[in-house]
Amino acid sequence: MSEILTTEKDNDTEDIVEAYTKQDYKFGFVTDIEMDTAPPGLSEEIIRFISMKKNEPEFLLEWRLNAFKHWQTMEEPEWSNVNYKTVDYQNIIYYAAPKKKQTLDSLDEVDPELIKTYEKLGIPLAEQKRLSGVAVDAVFDSVSVATTFKEKLEEMGIIFCSFSEAVTNHPDLIKKYLGTVVPYRDNFFASLNSAVFTDGSFCYIPKGVKCPMELSTYFRINTAGTGQFERTLIIADEDSEVSYLEGCTAPMRDENQLHAAVVELIAHKNAKIKYSTVQNWYPGDKDGNGGIYNFVTKRGRCEGNNSKISWTQVETGSAITWKYPSVILKGDNSIGEFYSVALTNNMQQADTGTKMVHMGKNTRSNIVSKGISAGKGQNSYRGLVKVLKNASNARNYTQCDSMLLGDRCGAHTFPYIDVGNTTSQVEHEASTSKIGEDQIFYCQQRGISAEDAVSMIVNGFCKEVFKELPMEFAVEAKKLLEVSLEGSVG
């Protein structure tokens, strides 16, 4: 699939390590990858060019152009509790053909510091090689593992492929579902994504099928890098079930500062979708230079009765995170869940939360948000619980806890509640705690180092969320918190 477009990561391994050891970042964003075609800037011509390059059907080009027209009428939102330099949208390259990245012969050629970080995170050898650009040998060939999985999925009628492949092979499904949860008019970043998205994932689970394995981008061939404007669409047909994993706990570096992804989930009658994310992008240096802006629109719709959509996220990376995975509870008795851990250290800022829109009768939603701020990090929870008039007996429970490490960071909570009938119940609980000197001393007195004590206390604080993650992911997430908190104890 030569048409798969991924923006290659700058694989300067030393930089990744420095991002984690909190040293100054010496080399800047070095782009040594030759970019192909498309000058910087956004115009109708560029969009036509992208669509042509990707051999897209007419309806998709039209949709992109409509999105672009609408985007031009919009203003960049300013309501969130984050500060950043404005992005020059005419200075972004919207189409870059992928070039093969340089492959190394063995892990010996990789910076030993990077290997240390990988080991701390417990990343398997084969994965270490893949991430650091070492040619993977036959025994550990992740591609062959992926192929085996893919065959098994095909037997069950599950479609799991890149978005571009889906456009080519299943245009009817794309046409039917694209933009039905996040319309191209939805918001500034979603409109931009709709106009210029490069690639992403597509997943369709047929009626009555329970996906036998966790679907992860890791097992999908041809998409090693994360695109700048990624688009994901997951459809669970009636009585089906799927668990989807996005991201990777390994440090992810990308020369693209702005990321504006869109994820749409659709759950039909009795279907269940569980979507788990671990986000660990480059957060910038300790003074707040560089780092990724992560402006994502994630939304699911419980279309059918008794359906369920569950978001679990662990956000530790990015300079700025602006993200509200939401659920529209349309079907009667449908359930929406949001479990979140967001950690900000140094100069990181996160404004994240969820929206639960209750439309159907007896719908239920559950929100558990854990924000951790260290260094000068700023962490905001922003959540909307909206119960429409016809959503009788709807219930929501929200628990929103913040933890502060040190006295230079901040935690903020912005809950919005809007209830349109009298039979519904909405509960909101919030707490803020400071990691206590007594807690750390108690651990130390028992023989546990201060650093281990902090990670133990923070992990304990996040337990309710971690238990929602698939097992291996949970183990990795714990380690990731440890690495991300390194150096936060005085």
Add this chain to the structure above:
Amino acid sequence: MLEIKNLWARIEDKEILRGINLTINKGEVHAIMGPNGSGKSTLAQILAGRETYEVTEGSINFKGNDLLDMDPEIRAGEGIFMAFQYPVEIPGVSCTYFLKSALNGIRDHKGQPPLDAMEFLSTIREKMDILGIDQSLINRAVNEGFSGGEKKRNEIFQMQVLNPDLAILDETDSGLDIDALKVVASGVTQFKNPEKSVIVVTHYQRLLDYITPDFIHVLYNGKIVKSGGKELAHKLEDEGYDRIKNEADSLQSAEESTV
């Protein structure tokens, strides 16, 4: 085991310890008593390595090494344990996980390999039986929602598992009913052997009915004003601290007037 020489310590501008001298040998149980504010808890906290207090003078030698030079977790590794007066809650962290991390932290300090889950469970099971600790208790988060008695019992349980050389009980008896007190005391009695030393910090004599000390020291105004055998406890019980306070105060003013 432990040798404290002329120890002075303060918190901010307030002098709390004013020249403590105390030697504790292997196998001995010492009780430190005294009225509120006399500095007895401060002494316990300084031994455990709490940084809130500033040591301005003096030395503490533990098994031949300078204790004041060590971080709290190193002291734990070297064999010091303190049962807290107010055990701290750690939400979301189970007692089992906490205790396993602690034990393996100490083992690591001693150059021993970590215990795996099975070895750890068999180690703690025996101690649980002794103290009547229920499985459901150790599955709960550390001290979270524990009753006063459960907290103190958990402290003694941890002490037994971590098996220190010097155990410091900081007002472990406060807030306990008589039954809980007996359980705690029997835990300490079982722990005692010729190789171990215990410091019992207490305001009341009642714990000493169950844990028999070899020596009793009375702390007042940051100094040990009286030392003696276990009979001293009963004397204090009968007379209260007032007599000792008065004696110490008149001694103090006599000293001052001769200057």
